[in-house]
Amino acid sequence: MKATAQKLIALSLAAAMALGLTACGGGSSNGGGSSADSSPSASGEGGTAPTSYADEIVIGVTAEPKNIEPNGPGVGPAETHVSSQIFEGLVLTGDDGSIQPQLATDWSISEDGMVYTFNLVPDVKFSNGEDVEPEDWVWSLYRARDYEVSNYRFIAEAIDTVEATDTQVTITLKAPNAAFLAMLGCFNMVLGDKSYAETMTDEEYLKNPIGTGPYMLENWTNGSSLTLVANPYYRVEGMPKTQRIKFALVADDNTRLMQLQSGQIDVAPTLPFALAAAVESNPDLALDIFPSTQIYYLTLNTTKAPFDDPAVRQAMYYALNKAETAQAIAGEYGAPVASIVSATQGEWCNSGLEVIEYSPDTAKQMLAQAGYTEPVEFTLSIRTGSTFYEQVATLIKSQVDQAGFLCTIELLESATLNDKYSSLNHNATVLQWVDDYQDPTGVVGWSVDYDQAQCFYTGLNDEELDALNIAAVNEMDHAKRVEMYQEIQQQVYDNANIIPLYRNDFAFARSAKIDGLKVNPFYIYQTMGWTKAN
Amino acid sequence: MIPVLFVVTILVFSIIRFIPGEPARLILGEKATPEAIAALTEKLGLTEPLISQYFLFLRQIFTLDFGNSFTYQMPVAKLLASRFPVTLALTLMSTALSLLISLPLGYFAGVHKDKLGDQAVRTASLVAISMPSFWVGLLLMIVFALKLRWFPAGGWADTLGGQFRCLILPAITQSLMTTALLLRNTRNCVVDITRMDYVDFARSKGIPDSEVRTRHVMRNAMVSTVTLLSMRMAATLGGSVIIETVFSIPGMGKLASDAIFGRDYAVVQFVVLMFAVLVLVINLITDILYSFLDPRVSL
Numbered sequence: 001m002k003a004t005a006q007k008l009i010a011l012s013l014a015a016a017m018a019l020g021l022t023a024c025g026g027g028s029s030n031g032g033g034s035s036a037d038s039s040p041s042a043s044g045e046g047g048t049a050p051t052s053y054a055d056e057i058v059i060g061v062t063a064e065p066k067n068i069e070p071n072g073p074g075v076g077p078a079e080t081h082v083s084s085q086i087f088e089g090l091v092l093t094g095d096d097g098s099i100q101p102q103l104a105t106d107w108s109i110s111e112d113g114m115v116y117t118f119n120l121v122p123d124v125k126f127s128n129g130e131d132v133e134p135e136d137w138v139w140s141l142y143r144a145r146d147y148e149v150s151n152y153r154f155i156a157e158a159i160d161t162v163e164a165t166d167t168q169v170t171i172t173l174k175a176p177n178a179a180f181l182a183m184l185g186c187f188n189m190v191l192g193d194k195s196y197a198e199t200m201t202d203e204e205y206l207k208n209p210i211g212t213g214p215y216m217l218e219n220w221t222n223g224s225s226l227t228l229v230a231n232p233y234y235r236v237e238g239m240p241k242t243q244r245i246k247f248a249l250v251a252d253d254n255t256r257l258m259q260l261q262s263g264q265i266d267v268a269p270t271l272p273f274a275l276a277a278a279v280e281s282n283p284d285l286a287l288d289i290f291p292s293t294q295i296y297y298l299t300l301n302t303t304k305a306p307f308d309d310p311a312v313r314q315a316m317y318y319a320l321n322k323a324e325t326a327q328a329i330a331g332e333y334g335a336p337v338a339s340i341v342s343a344t345q346g347e348w349c350n351s352g353l354e355v356i357e358y359s360p361d362t363a364k365q366m367l368a369q370a371g372y373t374e375p376v377e378f379t380l381s382i383r384t385g386s387t388f389y390e391q392v393a394t395l396i397k398s399q400v401d402q403a404g405f406l407c408t409i410e411l412l413e414s415a416t417l418n419d420k421y422s423s424l425n426h427n428a429t430v431l432q433w434v435d436d437y438q439d440p441t442g443v444v445g446w447s448v449d450y451d452q453a454q455c456f457y458t459g460l461n462d463e464e465l466d467a468l469n470i471a472a473v474n475e476m477d478h479a480k481r482v483e484m485y486q487e488i489q490q491q492v493y494d495n496a497n498i499i500p501l502y503r504n505d506f507a508f509a510r511s512a513k514i515d516g517l518k519v520n521p522f523y524i525y526q527t528m529g530w531t532k533a534n
Numbered sequence: 535m536i537p538v539l540f541v542v543t544i545l546v547f548s549i550i551r552f553i554p555g556e557p558a559r560l561i562l563g564e565k566a567t568p569e570a571i572a573a574l575t576e577k578l579g580l581t582e583p584l585i586s587q588y589f590l591f592l593r594q595i596f597t598l599d600f601g602n603s604f605t606y607q608m609p610v611a612k613l614l615a616s617r618f619p620v621t622l623a624l625t626l627m628s629t630a631l632s633l634l635i636s637l638p639l640g641y642f643a644g645v646h647k648d649k650l651g652d653q654a655v656r657t658a659s660l661v662a663i664s665m666p667s668f669w670v671g672l673l674l675m676i677v678f679a680l681k682l683r684w685f686p687a688g689g690w691a692d693t694l695g696g697q698f699r700c701l702i703l704p705a706i707t708q709s710l711m712t713t714a715l716l717l718r719n720t721r722n723c724v725v726d727i728t729r730m731d732y733v734d735f736a737r738s739k740g741i742p743d744s745e746v747r748t749r750h751v752m753r754n755a756m757v758s759t760v761t762l763l764s765m766r767m768a769a770t771l772g773g774s775v776i777i778e779t780v781f782s783i784p785g786m787g788k789l790a791s792d793a794i795f796g797r798d799y800a801v802v803q804f805v806v807l808m809f810a811v812l813v814l815v816i817n818l819i820t821d822i823l824y825s826f827l828d829p830r831v832s833l
Contacts, residue, residue: 066561066605073574074561074605148573151566203607222606222616223784224690248689250782258675258687415555415797422559453564 054532056244057514060256060265064223064249067206070188073149077523080187081269082247084524085228086127087190087211090118090169091181095290095518097344097438099185103212104169113176113476116184118169126193127216127231134164139194141171152188155436176474178481179439186437187524214240214528224249240528241516260285260509266532267517268509269525272388273330279509289333290506290519293342293435295443298396298499299421300428303459306378307427311370313496318366319403321358325395326502329388334504339489340447341440342503344521347482348440350489360403367404375406378427381420384411392430392501421457430501431456434523440485441473447498448488458497465491535814539807543595546806547588550799557604557797578604580799591803605798613789614804620690620697621785624777625770627705628712629763635709636716637759641752643717644724655717662714671707671780678703688781704781708774712766719762723755756827764820768813 063078070083092102101107104118124132145156158177163170173180183189191212197205210216214236215228228245248265250256257275259265261282271279271287279287300307300316307313322336337343338353367376380396382389390411397407412420420426435442446453448469450461465488472484492498506519516529558574559566566574575581579590594600600610643655679687691697727733728751736746775787786805793801824831 067607073566073570073607074563076563149562149570149577151562151570153570154565154567203602206607221690221692221784222608222613223789224782248782249784250688251779251788252688252782254672255675255688255780255782258672258680259689262680262683262687264686264689414795415560416553418560418564419554419556 052534053242054513054534055242056246057242057267057527057530057532058246058248058265059267059269059527060250060259061247061269062249062251062253062256065226065247068217068226069192069206069209070190071144071147071150071152072206073151075150075152075188080524082226082228083190083209083211084187084213085215085245085527086209086213086217087187087192088213089184089190091185093182093185093437093520093522093524095520097346097521099181099438103191107181109181113178114173116171116173116180118171120167120169121235122167124212124235125233126196126212127210127233128193128196129233130193130195132191132212133194134166134169136191136194137164137169138162139197140190140192141169143192144188144190150188152186152436155183155186155188158183176476178476178478179437179441179473182437182439183441214526215245218244236528241531242527245527245530257509260511263511266511266514267530269506269519270523271507271509273333273504273507276331276333276507276509284512286510286512286514288508288510288517288519290508291344291521292504292506292523293344293443293521294432294506294523295337295340295342295503296392296430296432296501297340297456298428298501299431299456299458300497300499301421301424301426301457301459302497303424304427306372306376307497309370310496311366312372312376313499315363315366315370315376315404316400316499317356317496318359318363319400319405320396320499320501321399322355322501324358324399325392326504328395329392330502330504333507334502337500337503338493340443340492340498340500341485341489342435342443342521344503345435345438345440348485350486350493352486353489353493358399360399363400363403363405372404375401375404377406377408379408379410381410381412381417381426381429383414383417385413389430396430422454424454424457424459426457429457436522438521444469444472444485444488447492456498460495460497462491462495465495535818538814539810542807542810543592543803544588546803547591550794550797550802551584553797555797557799560797561605594804595807600804601800603793603798603801605793605796605801610800610804613801614786614808617784617786617789618808620701620783621771621774621778621787623697624701624704624708624774624783624785625767627701628709628770629767631705631709632712632716632766633763636713636720637752640717640720640755641724641747643721644755645728647725652721655721659714659717662710665710667707667710668776668780670710671704671777674703674707675781688783690783700781700783704777704783707781708770708777712763712770715766716759716762720755720759723758724751727751727754753827757824760820760823760827764816767816771812772809 061078061081065079065082066074067079068082068086070080070087072079088102090102090104092100094100103121103124105121107116107118109116126132141156141159141162145153145159147153158173158180159171160174161172193210196210208217214231214234216231218227218229220226225246225248230240230243234240250259250265253272253275256265256268256271257278260268276287279285298320300313302308326334326336336355338355339350341349343349343351380393382393393409397409400407417429421429433443433446447456448462448465450466455461468484468488472481472488475481475484506523508517508519510517513533515531515533519525557578557580558571562570562574579587602608603610603613606613639655643652646652675687678684685703686700689700691700733746733750736750774785775791778785778788789801790805793805
């Protein structure tokens, strides 16, 4: 009896330890979420949805935002898709990429291109009911420029001073910048509430901000979902059309498709093209295609053999079958490209550059002429765990191995890969780019300004090209500027350090009941006009 | 336990720092300026000497103040508190399912050795061991969520009842491998034990079959089953990332993998430490259970 009692006590103690461990997670046990301190009527006096519409639309997203304030650290699509529903700026990049008024009714630009004056929409309120004050504009735009851990500070770095009154905001630049208005339409150049932000810590504000946009945060369950509710003080009559927008985290694309089919989610942004057929064949679903500025590139490290030799890089053009890659990955929603700037940027893209046809024999000849008698060996480093990148790498290998190259695919965990190409310790990798605004400065700066990203991690420091880039940024004559960017693209093409592979559209799968879905070429969408039929 | 945990703290602290990848750069993304990266590195306390960072880690353990996640900018304790119960519930549900299925079937197969029933059970367990869990998960979702609409196709609910429903398919998926292993182990043990003299002796004494089964056969079979079960529980606790990703449930596995990929040292350190403590506790419970099952073992 005594021995059994001893055993039972021991077992109880061990079980108590296990339970204690469960409890020691900390005092907070509210699901790790943060929630908005709601305004007088979070149930929504402002956002009146017609009765024929559902109250909630669920968007299945593959990544959870870290913060929802657009000047926080590590802002990416997961963050901007939420923050774009909460915040507004002076201007907005429209669905067609054009700059449209948002909190500014109109604006003027001084002749020297240094001073921008915006007339403001009157009587705008934040979602907590407070009026917008002039100091909020000053604080917000300086925050975009100065918040030390923001990864989008570069968008606002042209700003010298900001002055505001109840009716106007005046921005003075450090130097003329032809892209500034387009940059103002970027997701982080938005209005926040200074007095509200000052009532909490930085970390709290990043997770629980307020703006003047159509929605505000209702609740956030970490690792699971985030729900926005209509801003009762939103100034546009009848907007937003749907009371709640829920972002549900569904990391796996196959699961996302099944949730869409079973009605658990209503919209699946950027569903892989491989799954598009399943959507198109289902009468309850629809696939919306939007033009994008997304391009995938093969970037070659010019600081190491074999790609330190321009002849080898030039031969690579003939060794790649871009059309096959585009077709295999994106099907009818992709196309091979030659220029680093997307055709969706309109006249900024140098459409005169030729997509070179796959010609393994020409590539071999070029390599032979350059003195390479044996296959040129190189390692293509790509991230592991991504079927997409593995598929692209396999296609590239199958193409170049027939054209005088010998490619070895190296699968690396994403942080290790990032470290490898950032330190120019690789041969080649596949990277992608989506522009942030309607102007080529983003991708061109990334490709030719060595200080930004070692010229897309190729290490080709062409100072002449960089000088041309700086001149193009400051040039206020539109026609001249277009010409300069066309020239830059030509030179990058000739350098062959960045080889654009293909472009693709954004494919949004949705329930057939959803209407009004629009996405701009910079992967930003406004949900206030979306509806779901009951 | 204490020395083991001390070694774990050293290992987890150093290994995560040895692998390439700068936390600030990963958090901020590629477009961040060097100034922003430097500012965040300092803010995260990563400019301090390693020994100071280690002592801070130890102090956090003793004060139960686990600090802030680098990536989520929220207390690690809060993150663990929201994720750990999900993984624990999933592990317990899948373990219960495994035991419910494997023990009776294992006994049945053992006492009907080489007969049709035994062969069917063995084949089924072999199939279960061979199937990758992500594939089984998708298959279950197609059948039970899409076709029959009995359960949700992954995701997480706000209510307790809804969360229970969300865990059923993942628990079935997770239990498959454990069930198959336990089943085969139980079956083999039963085959061996029923051949023992003491079982024949018990029967010859006229002890009813049910008592022979529970007191003499299954009790002895449970010794190795408990060992195997404890190992499987430890493995499922740490290896739930695939299940959690496929079914979109907010558990520790996904948190741990995201933290490792994002070099979120603060989260990685405490998640690994928590797993280590759990494994030790499971082993302790297993040792205590031995003393119940085997009279020769004393505490």
